[in-house]
Amino acid sequence: MINQNDIQNKILNLAKADDRIRAVILNGSRANPNVNPDKYQDFDIVFIVKDFDSFLTDRSWINVLGKPILQQLPDEMDLGKNANEETLSFGFLMIFEDENRIDLTLFLYEKFETHFEIDSLAIVWLDKDNLFKNISKPSDKDYHITEPNQQEFSEVCNEFWWTITNVAKGLKREEIIYAKDMMENVVRPMFWRLIEWNIGSENDFGISVGKSGKFAKNFITESLYKNILRTYSDSNIENNWNSLLLMVEIFNKKQKKLANKLNFQIDTIEAENSTKYIQKIRLE
Template sequence: MRTEKEVLSQFKEWAKRNELIRVAVLTSSRVRPDANIDFLSDYDIELYVSDLSKFKENDDWLETFGSIMVRWPFKPRSTGFKTGCWITRLVLFKDGVRIDFQITDQLEIESDAYDNGYEILIDKDGITKGLAEPTYSEYIINKPSKEEYEVLVNEFWWDAYYVPKYLWRDQLPFAKYMLDYTLRYSFLHKIIDWYIGMQNDWSVETGALGKKFKNYLDAETWAEWEETYVGADIEENWIAFFNITTFFRKMAKQIGKKLGYEYPDQVDKEVMKFCREIKETKKID
């Protein structure tokens, strides 16, 4: 696999020769002073070009950087990366190097556009001269408002009862979706974020999809978190469901107590009572 020096040197030589490329900015983990870089770390590069149509037509230009293993999206298109006109080309090359390109023909850059870190690879027109120094605070966990907290903890209990409903019916796909996607990613991850933020004076970030949770949770709490994961067995999913609700309750109550927000004890108790009744109800053949 090519080294970072080789990858960036190759890219800069190409960008210098290509008149369409006006600015290239390296972002994300490779420009953060606290990042742990390994051989799987991507190169996130934003290109500011004079003619976007050339990059919409085909991917021939990517062949400069090596043989392609796989790419996303399959054809060049906008993926909602930022407001305005951007197209996305995420590319994994056969030697294992991955470069994520975001490309635009907008040649004006807001001064705080790269508050989470950047390195200017190419700037042929001085467009980036006004960029502010990064504060690395873009993804810092913010303390929830009373309303944010109350909405999240109450809506968790609305969605929670779907898991017993579909486990009882032996409809595993729906139950797993509610358990492993809705409850986990829509609610529990946010609660864990708030818990970690609260424990660290609202000064840290946990990364996409909780990838840094293990860095901040103590061993006992992490072990409890692991117990919320399970495979396809119906009975094991019942156990995971009760584990995930217990974990959510524990963290949500601590956050509420610390911030002076009211936890919905009665809703919790009534929903859990109903969930246990569902589990104990025998099916009639």
């Protein structure tokens, strides 16, 4: 494993020697002053390039960075692709023999003025044409938890209380795969949204908890963190019931707390009826 300076030098040597590459930007966690660096961090790099198609036709330039042992090319995949989306960039996600990962995005120079948006987590490593002027110091402000309005709050609560009934029915029928899918892909996003809003409200909506809440433990009590972990269950039906009901308990408390904090109206009858409904299903 080589260090960041070595990777940076490789990238900059490539960019300086190739007249098509007009700027190099570091994004992501390695640009985030609030993240403790480790060897598993990706290098999120953007090249602003001229003669865009030539980079795709002849890809031998990648060899300057090393030999990829794993890669993904999202813009060549049908998975998740929007056929009507204008081509502005192309991504190379690569893990190299030295185990470093570089997520490299090529962005069209010709579209820079009209379409490029600088991320708050950005460090300009190279700028041949003085494209970037008065760039602020990198911060995670673009990723701060945003304060909800009344409608957003009500809709998230309604979605939670409505969809937990599907989990309950799945557990009662012993359709564990369905129940787990509903729990993790439908219910939990609402659960996490409310947790994050509570964290945000306690910190003036001036912080980020990272992707998928990976830094949330730094902003909540140890007991709450442990209880949240307990909402992740195995494939045992009874354990899943316990996790669901614990999630309901946490959500109900956090819903009331946030409503009080932000002066929101709250539908407590909805919460009570949903809770009674799933408990009845469990006992039948």
